[in-house]
Amino acid sequence: MNGMQKIQMLFEQNKGRPLLMTHAVGGWPDLDTSESVLSAMLESGADMIEVQIPFSEPAADGPLIVSANHEALAGGVTTRKVLEMIGRVCEKRSLAGSGRLTSVLVMSYLNPILAYGEKAFVSDARSFGVDGLIVPDCAPDEISLLPEIAAEVGLAFVPLIAPDTESSRIEQICNRFCSPFVYAVLRYGVTGKSTSIDSLTEAYLSRVRSASGCAVAAGFGIRERRQVEALGCSVDCVVAGSVFIEAMNEAASRGSGMTDAVRGMVAELVRY
Amino acid sequence: MEKIMNEQARKRYFGDFGGRFIPEVLVPAFEELEEAWASVKHDRKFFDELERAQRDFVGRPTPLLLAENLTTSCGGGRIWLKMEALAHTGAHKINNALGQGLLAKKMGKKRLIAETGAGQHGLATAAVAARLGLECEIFMGEVDMARQHPNVYGMRLFGARVTAVTEGSRTLTDAVNAAMKSWTERVSDTHYLIGSALGPYPFPEIVRTFQSVIGKELRSQFRERYAELAGRASRDPSIEMEQGASSGSCILAGVSDAQKSLPDVMVACVGGGSNSIGLFHDFLDDESVRLVGVEAGGHGTAPGEHAVRMTSGQGRPGVVQAYRSIFLQDDNGSLLPTSSVSAGLDYAGIGPELAYYGKNGRIEFTSASDEEVLDAVQVLARTEGILPALESAHALAAAVRLARTLPVGTDIVVNISGRGDKDLFITAPRLDGEDWLDFLKAEVARLEGLL
Numbered sequence: 001m002n003g004m005q006k007i008q009m010l011f012e013q014n015k016g017r018p019l020l021m022t023h024a025v026g027g028w029p030d031l032d033t034s035e036s037v038l039s040a041m042l043e044s045g046a047d048m049i050e051v052q053i054p055f056s057e058p059a060a061d062g063p064l065i066v067s068a069n070h071e072a073l074a075g076g077v078t079t080r081k082v083l084e085m086i087g088r089v090c091e092k093r094s095l096a097g098s099g100r101l102t103s104v105l106v107m108s109y110l111n112p113i114l115a116y117g118e119k120a121f122v123s124d125a126r127s128f129g130v131d132g133l134i135v136p137d138c139a140p141d142e143i144s145l146l147p148e149i150a151a152e153v154g155l156a157f158v159p160l161i162a163p164d165t166e167s168s169r170i171e172q173i174c175n176r177f178c179s180p181f182v183y184a185v186l187r188y189g190v191t192g193k194s195t196s197i198d199s200l201t202e203a204y205l206s207r208v209r210s211a212s213g214c215a216v217a218a219g220f221g222i223r224e225r226r227q228v229e230a231l232g233c234s235v236d237c238v239v240a241g242s243v244f245i246e247a248m249n250e251a252a253s254r255g256s257g258m259t260d261a262v263r264g265m266v267a268e269l270v271r272y
Numbered sequence: 273m274e275k276i277m278n279e280q281a282r283k284r285y286f287g288d289f290g291g292r293f294i295p296e297v298l299v300p301a302f303e304e305l306e307e308a309w310a311s312v313k314h315d316r317k318f319f320d321e322l323e324r325a326q327r328d329f330v331g332r333p334t335p336l337l338l339a340e341n342l343t344t345s346c347g348g349g350r351i352w353l354k355m356e357a358l359a360h361t362g363a364h365k366i367n368n369a370l371g372q373g374l375l376a377k378k379m380g381k382k383r384l385i386a387e388t389g390a391g392q393h394g395l396a397t398a399a400v401a402a403r404l405g406l407e408c409e410i411f412m413g414e415v416d417m418a419r420q421h422p423n424v425y426g427m428r429l430f431g432a433r434v435t436a437v438t439e440g441s442r443t444l445t446d447a448v449n450a451a452m453k454s455w456t457e458r459v460s461d462t463h464y465l466i467g468s469a470l471g472p473y474p475f476p477e478i479v480r481t482f483q484s485v486i487g488k489e490l491r492s493q494f495r496e497r498y499a500e501l502a503g504r505a506s507r508d509p510s511i512e513m514e515q516g517a518s519s520g521s522c523i524l525a526g527v528s529d530a531q532k533s534l535p536d537v538m539v540a541c542v543g544g545g546s547n548s549i550g551l552f553h554d555f556l557d558d559e560s561v562r563l564v565g566v567e568a569g570g571h572g573t574a575p576g577e578h579a580v581r582m583t584s585g586q587g588r589p590g591v592v593q594a595y596r597s598i599f600l601q602d603d604n605g606s607l608l609p610t611s612s613v614s615a616g617l618d619y620a621g622i623g624p625e626l627a628y629y630g631k632n633g634r635i636e637f638t639s640a641s642d643e644e645v646l647d648a649v650q651v652l653a654r655t656e657g658i659l660p661a662l663e664s665a666h667a668l669a670a671a672v673r674l675a676r677t678l679p680v681g682t683d684i685v686v687n688i689s690g691r692g693d694k695d696l697f698i699t700a701p702r703l704d705g706e707d708w709l710d711f712l713k714a715e716v717a718r719l720e721g722l723l
Contacts, residue, residue, distance in 0.1 A: 056440065056606035057592055059449055060295045060456075079604050110293060110591045137293045137594060143281050162297040169299075172314030176396050188297050189457035 002154025003131030005105075009179040010047060010101050011215045011236055016158030017230045019047035021217060021272050022242030022262075023107070025068040025079030026051045027212035029252070031085055034072075036259045037248070038089045042102045043264040045270040049057055049236065051086055052159040053079050053108035060136045062190040062244045079112050079121070083128045090129030105158070107134040113146065114171030122149045134183060151178040158183050158217075161208050181215035181237060184208045186222075197230040206233040228269050240269055284473035285596075287632065289624035292472040293594045298452075301459040302472065308379045309474050313481070318374065325370055326485065329403060330360045334486075336493040336685070338501070341521050341655040342672070349675040349682035350522065352497070352535065354490055355549065355688045357660060361396045361426075364486060364493070364547045365692030369396035369465060371482030371605050373404050383407040383462040387451040388542065389416055389444035390616035390663065391423025392690055393467030398432035406431040410480035411450040413442040417616045424696055441609050444543075444619045448593055468544025469623035472594040476624050483550025490685060491554055498683070502527045520667035526681030537562040537674060541666040542637070542689040543579070545623035547631050556634060565626060566670040568612035569639035579610040581707045582630045582637035592620075597627045613642040613698065614662035614691075640669035648672060649692060649699060661690030662698065 001009070010019065022041045028032050032038060041049050052058075054072035082239055086104055093102065113121045113135065125133070132155055138144050140159065150157040156179040161170055163185070174182065184205055186195045211214050218231055219239025229239045244265055251261035284290050292303050294302060312318040326332040335358060338353045356364035376384060384401045385408070388394030394410040401408035406582040414436045417424050427434050433455075440446040448471070451529040457466040469479040505524040538555060539549035542565040552563045557596075570578030579600070582589035587598040590605060600608040600620040607620040624629075629635040640648070644660055648669035652658050660668055664687065678684070692699065 054606075055443070055604075057449060059452060059593065060429055062453075063439065070440060073604070073606055111599075111605035113605070114590055115588075115601065135595065136295050137591065139293050139296075139299075142291055142293055143285075155360070160296045162295075164300045166294055186296060188459070190453050220506060 003184045004156050004178065004180055005046070006101070006131050007103050007156050014047065014241060014259045015099060017090065018109065018228065018235055019217075019237040020045065020228070021048040021050060021105075021219070021237050021239045022046040022244055022266065022267070023050045023239065024244060025065060026053055026082030027071055028054070028068040028072040028076065029248070029258070030075055031062060031077060031081060033258055035085050035089060037215070038086070038104075039092060040259040040262045041266055042089070043268040046102070046266050048103045048105060050239070051082065052108040053082055053089055053106060053112045055109045055112050058109060060190055062193065062242060064141055064242045064249075068245050079116050080124075083124050083130070087128035087132060101177070103118060103131045105132040105134055105156070106130050107136075110135055110137050110146070118146050118149050122146075122153055122155060125132045126153050127244075130155065132158055132179065134158045134160070136160055140176050147177050156180060160185055161212070163172060163187065163204050167207060167211040170208060173185050174212045174214065179214070181217050182208060182212045183239065184216055184235070186218055186220045193221050194223050195227070196226055201231075202234050222269075238256055238269070286476075286625045286628035287486055288589065289597045289627045290476060291591070291624075292598045293591050293596070294472050295456065296713060297456050298459070300529055301455065302714045306374060306474050309478055312375060312378060318378070322371055322374055325374070326367070330366050330370060331358065332485065333493065334476060336360050336490060337499055338497065338523070339656050340523050342652065344677070345655055346672055347522060347678060349537070349678035349684045351671055351675055352494070352654070352683065352685045353688045354551065354685055356486060357658070357664065357688060357691035361392070362693065363392040363397050363661065364483060364550060364687075365393040365396035365467060365690075366399065367485055367550065368479050368482040368546060369393065369400040372463065372465045372478065373397070373406065374401035376405050376465065376480070379463065379540055381406070381461055381463040382460075384407045384408070384465045385411065385451050385454055385465055386465045387411045387444065387447035388423075388467060389447065389618060390428070390614065390661070391414060391415075391416065391420040391663070391694060393431070394434070395423050395426045395430070397465050397467070398427040398430035402430045403406070409454070410434045411437050411447045411454065413437045413444060413447050414536075415442040416444065416447070416567070419698060420615055420646045420694060421697065426658045435449050443610075444615065445593075445607060452594070467623060469549045470544045470593075470595060470597065470621060476595070478548050479597075480549045480553055480625060481540060483546050484553040486547065486687065487554035488551060488552040490551065494535055494683075494685065498527070498532045502531070512692040522680050527692040532683070534558050534561050535683040535685045536560070537564060537678070537682065537684040538622065538687075539564045539566060539667045539671040539674070541566045541617060541663050541689060542622065542626060543568070543663065544618050544621070545626040547687050549623060551685075551687045556629065557603075563629075563635045564670060564674070565630065565635050566666045567637060567639040568610070568614060568617035568666060569644070570611040570613075575602070577611050578639070579612050579617055579619060580639045581620070582627075583639060587622075595624055596631075597624045598622055604717065613645060614666065616663040617666060624695060625700065638670050640666040643667040646699065646702060648706065650703065650710035657690035658688065660688050661692050662695050665692070675699045710714075
């Protein structure tokens with residue numbers, strides 16, 4: 001089963017409830033903690049996690065995620081080390097044999113992937129257990145072989161859709177990028193600030209669903225269960241990112257464990 | 273579909289460099305900009321209005337000055353100075369700010385945002401915003417705000433809001449990120465007035481178009497000034513008698529042939545590259561003209577000690593800040609820190625068009641160290657009574673180096689892209705240490721008494 005098929009199955013098995021995709025900056029605050037955090041997310045109920053490759057210029061991210069990127073890099077984290085860490089998390093999970101299907105995606109800006117070598121990156125990501133890629137600056141109408149290289153080995157290449165993306169463009173993007181789901185960005189600006197969910201959001205998401213013809217994940221500014229519930233009927237997956245970094249920062253400042261904070265946050269967002 | 277998309281994308285490139293790697297949220301903004309740009313690009317009325325404002329607001333054409341004393345002291349090629357430093361707000365930056373300001377106004381935008389390094393682009397944008405009645409916000413790295421405070425003050429006088437950028441190295445790179453992010457939050461009434469010939473398409477083309485006035489002016493000015501010089505030579509009998517001996521020989525050497533339409537060498541400093549592509553662009557097809565870009569050599573050759581992208585061996589192709597070019601980057605694709613005495617050249621990337629012409633050999637690249645640059649500032653100040661910006665002094669240092677090796681009679685044009693008044697707080701402590709410190713102390717004491 002390749003990454004695409006696995007994600008597809010994840011959505012099919014869980015029809016009727018929105019999946020939760022959490023986000024973490026790989027190797028932040030350090031590789032060991034990051035590894036426990038990823039495992040904790042999956043154990044406590046996250047269905048998918050997107051692990052961000054640290055980069056000096058994270059153009060779509062707000063201050064919290066930017067700082068986490070820079071701190072990880074300052075700590076000597078490399079792209080390779082993050083991929084290896086993902087490999088350990090995936091291996092541990094398959095050994096534990098928990099039964100619940102989960103999936104790990106990598107979020108990266110284009111340049112770290114180009115520096116690694118596109119083919120090598122895709123091949124290593126796949127062998128370490130990654131099921132898909134989210135690359136916010138790999139514009140669908142730009143010249144890049146990455147989407148095709150990912151498709152060749154069955155890695156999902158997740159399209160990002162914005163509130164003003166026209167339906168015809170959504171169709172074009174989905175033709176270019178192979179993925180069982182699209183990621184609908186809920187508002188303008190960068191990650192981190194809260195987003196209100198209203199009837200316009202619902203209209204937008206239903207338009208994304210019909211134009212893309214596939215499952216819809218939505219995120220940017222998801223901070224609490226209320227928002228997850230409000231989105232629940234319109235989407236197949238809710239994405240929460242900065243809120244985890246915030247929770248980890250708070251835990252650190254209180255002197256309590258980051259992994260416990262992450263578990264608590266997942267429990268807060270997941271509704272079973 | 274993929275093929276069609278790729279064909280459209282090709283148009284946004286200079287060879288392998290350029291492109292538009294923007295997040296999806298910015299697509300409508302870029303489509304709007306691209307459409308507006310296509311409609312004014314060949315619009316005579318738009319450019320007539322621009323030319324009037326260039327003349328009356330900016331003070332164009334800027335002079336082309338033969339640096340006679342400097343030429344004589346170097347004892348080689350003739351050095352000419354294209355005096356962009358005399359443009360309003362003190363640098364070439366106003367050429368682009370004015371052009372894009374008028375474009376924004378035509379697009380019905382109410383607000384300009386911009387990044388700035390040395391502060392010259394911020395100052396120019398703030399002045400244009402004031403003149404055109406637009407709101408203005410400038411993003412500037414905290415480190416640059418500290419070292420270029422007089423420009424911060426100037427921007428505020430022009431009514432702009434100056435926002436400190438506290439992320440990353442807190443310099444130009446981070447200011448570009450911050451401006452682009454701010455744009456994603458508010459695109460409908462805001463134009464991002466990018467300051468250099470870089471970033472996602474069509475910015476490199478827009479900025480180059482508005483800056484290419486420098487080279488276009490130079491072409492006719494050079495022909496005229498050279499003819500004047502030939503007139504002088506024909507009236508000066510000492511030329512033949514003292515060939516190569518008198519102090520005037522470097523100035524009038526070889527000009528008896530009366531007509532010369534092109535300089536032999538053109539030199540400009542390269543940060544992002546707007547003054548250099550502006551100077552060079554009109555001459556790209558004139559193969560006899562050597563085009564030399566000068567990067568910031570900083571204080572050493574190790575990564576982090578300079579901003580030399582083209583010749584340090586540390587610059588590699590990549591996609592950063594939404595365009596493909598040569599970037600100083602590490603093995604993980606993260607940008608390397610840069611260092612330069614001049615904030616305006618302290619940047620890890622280079623405009624895609626310059627990267628293209630650098631790689632294909634049409635434009636040569638060299639660098640000048642912080643130390644050479646400080647020397648060049650003093651040399652020009654003493655020989656010609658002109659205080660160049662630290663950025664422009666890079667071009668000057670390289671031109672002086674070249675002039676010494678080139679035969680008498682060779683014509684070298686240097687773009688003095690900005691004036692050095694803004695750098696007083698950087699140059700004075702190094703060149704006038706004790707006195708400057710006493711002055712600052714006295715000034716602080718006086719202000720504390722007043723405030």
